[in-house]
Amino acid sequence: MPAILLTGGAGYIASHTAICLLEAGFEVLALDNFSNSQPQALERVAQICGRSIPFVQADIRDEAALEHVFNTHQISAVVHFAGLKAVGESTEKPLEYYDNNVAGTVTLCRVMARHGVKQLVFSSSATVYGDAQKMPICEDAPRSATNPYGQSKLMLEYILADLQASDPQWRIAVLRYFNPVGAHPSGLIGENPNGIPNNLMPFISQVAVGKRAKLSVFGDDYATPDGTGVRDYIHVMDLADGHVKALQYLQQQAGLVAVNLGTGQGYSVLQMVKAFSEINQVAVPYQIVARRPGDIGTCYADARLALQLFGWKAERDLADMVRDAWRWQQQNPDGYCS
Numbered sequence: 001m002p003a004i005l006l007t008g009g010a011g012y013i014a015s016h017t018a019i020c021l022l023e024a025g026f027e028v029l030a031l032d033n034f035s036n037s038q039p040q041a042l043e044r045v046a047q048i049c050g051r052s053i054p055f056v057q058a059d060i061r062d063e064a065a066l067e068h069v070f071n072t073h074q075i076s077a078v079v080h081f082a083g084l085k086a087v088g089e090s091t092e093k094p095l096e097y098y099d100n101n102v103a104g105t106v107t108l109c110r111v112m113a114r115h116g117v118k119q120l121v122f123s124s125s126a127t128v129y130g131d132a133q134k135m136p137i138c139e140d141a142p143r144s145a146t147n148p149y150g151q152s153k154l155m156l157e158y159i160l161a162d163l164q165a166s167d168p169q170w171r172i173a174v175l176r177y178f179n180p181v182g183a184h185p186s187g188l189i190g191e192n193p194n195g196i197p198n199n200l201m202p203f204i205s206q207v208a209v210g211k212r213a214k215l216s217v218f219g220d221d222y223a224t225p226d227g228t229g230v231r232d233y234i235h236v237m238d239l240a241d242g243h244v245k246a247l248q249y250l251q252q253q254a255g256l257v258a259v260n261l262g263t264g265q266g267y268s269v270l271q272m273v274k275a276f277s278e279i280n281q282v283a284v285p286y287q288i289v290a291r292r293p294g295d296i297g298t299c300y301a302d303a304r305l306a307l308q309l310f311g312w313k314a315e316r317d318l319a320d321m322v323r324d325a326w327r328w329q330q331q332n333p334d335g336y337c338s
């Protein structure tokens with residue numbers, strides 16, 4: 001049976017997606033250069049699924065290595081997660097971001113086309129909506145970007161649309177993720193940030209476990225009910241399931257679709273802190289500090305298109321998100337190196 005190639009397969013979202021794909025009866029092949037992940041993630045996936053996960057260590061920018069992968073494996077579709085994702089770092093190292101994300105994806109698509117593999121699910125982001133004026137955000141909202149990471153996603157959305165328009169055999173699902181959080185309920189895999197976490201949930205978890213003294217809440221003067229930033233947090237297992245549904249959709253439908261994967265529900269930073277500490281019965285000390293440059297006040301999805309096209313909606317609630325994030329953190333205080 002041909003496999004689904006997961007680029008960035010050892011990463012946070014891909015490792016959870018691998019489980020959902022296997023459970024849905026797909027074969028998977030993971031490819032990663034381990035620039036932001038460890039092979040242990042795939043060993044844990046194997047432990048959860050009771051079977052080994054084939055993987056290749058390679059870089060998506062290495063065309064010869066990709067050629068070899070497509071020559072030696074039967075691949076029916078690609079779910080393309082590989083890329084760099086730290087907004088701050090992208091402003092310091094724009095060329096690395098454009099090279100990894102944009103050039104890497106172009107190389108991948110070129111090799112796919114050569115091998116007649118023209119089904120692609122692509123990891124985009126709600127960041128392509130910039131500072132959206134209308135909530136909830138629909139897929140046809142104006143797009144913009146304010147940093148090289150966001151630019152790279154936006155450019156790729158245009159590149160993939162051009163590619164599909166040039167050759168209607170391509171079937172492409174562009175998935176715009178809102179804020180993925182949480183972990184597999186086993187606590188065996190989860191988010192494993194390098195150094196100081198940029199994102200809210202891993203930061204809260206590290207404060208709760210005692211690795212960091214307190215959370216800095218970036219601004220309490222936004223136009224939101226409690227003044228702190230509002231985001232659409234989505235459980236990573238729901239997000240993972242969205243990829244299975246997107247692939248099943250592409251098996252039936254030609255063309256390109258761009259679809260939000262969010263819950264449609266926004267929570268503020270203080271609501272997240274409160275939920276985490278109350279549900280997990282653990283203290284999360286915090287202080288209010290200045291706004292983080294480049295941050296927006298509110299961002300949440302109109303999630304109806306995913307339901308309409310894929311028959312998918314998020315099933316897990318905030319309690320599941322904070323409980324599963326905490327289980328992973330407690331069992332693995334130092335990530336996969338614990």
Ligand code: NAD
Binds near residue numbers: 013084
């Ligand atoms: P992650 O860093 O955990 O996973 C990305 C994986 O890609 C890592 O394992 C990394 O080693 C690998 N990788 C990076 N460059 C590569 C290259 N050139 N060749 C091969 N492998 C490479 O990140 P994630 O959170 O799982 O994100 C997956 C995708 O989803 C990314 O494209 C990211 O931009 C996108 N996304 C993530 C979020 C989020 O908040 N986590 C939100 C929106 C979109």
Ligand code: UDP
Binds near residue numbers: 201203215217295
């Ligand atoms: N945030 C915060 N302290 C942190 C990290 C994040 O107050 O240490 C806030 C941030 O200002 C935003 C929300 O939490 O309002 C989500 O931030 P994150 O970086 O996780 O996601 P993004 O801003 O990319 O949507």
